[in-house]
Amino acid sequence: MNKFFLTICILIISNATIAQINALTDNGRQVLLSPNGTWKYSEVSGDQNPISIDTLKTNIDKFTKIKQATFLVKSKNVNVGIFISPTKWTFEPHKDNEKNPEYRFILKSGEGYAMIVTEKTQIDLVNMRQIALLNAQKASMDIKETSAEYRIVNNIKVLCLKFKGTVKGIKFVYFGYYYSNSNGTVQLLSYSSQQYFDSIQKELENFLNGLVEIEK
Secondary structure, X not given: OHHHHHHHHHHHHOOOOOOOEEEEOOOOOEEEEOOOOOEEEOHHHOOOOOXXXXXXXXXXXXXXXXXXXXXXXXXXXXOEEEEEOOOOEEEEXXXXXXXXXXXXXXXXXXXXXXXXXXXXOOOOHHHHHHHHHHHHHXXXXXXXXXXXXXEEEOOEEEEEEEEEEEEOOEEEXXXXXXXXXOOEEEEEEEEEEHHHHHHHXXXXXXXXXXXXXXXX
């Protein structure tokens, strides 16, 4: 079941660069979402002005890597890395026929997975929230955002999202950090089945808190 679960979760978020997408706003107006994270009302809506409204709050807590996270896995595409605990996590790079995810991670104790998806295009975090939802909806029509906030992780501002949904009968939880700077965009994503998520949530969060920006 592990390989099957890993595969369907990859289908949800591996396509980090997306073509222009038609979407609907809460009030039913049609918009065009571009790969660079910007969006505008489509011609049929009668309003061409790009609008971005950010209502998310920033968590007042500070999030930092744990002391056991001593091994740095560096991205080759963006100036970021992820400190992992080598006693708890294993990792491997993408396969030869893949571009993303750049790395996959597996929790040694079982049923916990993660990946880092990188792109050299900068995308505003405000727009990343919508992009993440649109990508998830490609694999799960009942996907729902259960929490959303900004966090300060190792002195960088990230978007923190959690989704729940069903893919091919498996209920899963998808918990990730999103970060973007002038060098590109990073999606650091952890996931597990709903059956196991609560018991390993702390391990997944410790993993996510290993995200750091690396000076060039």
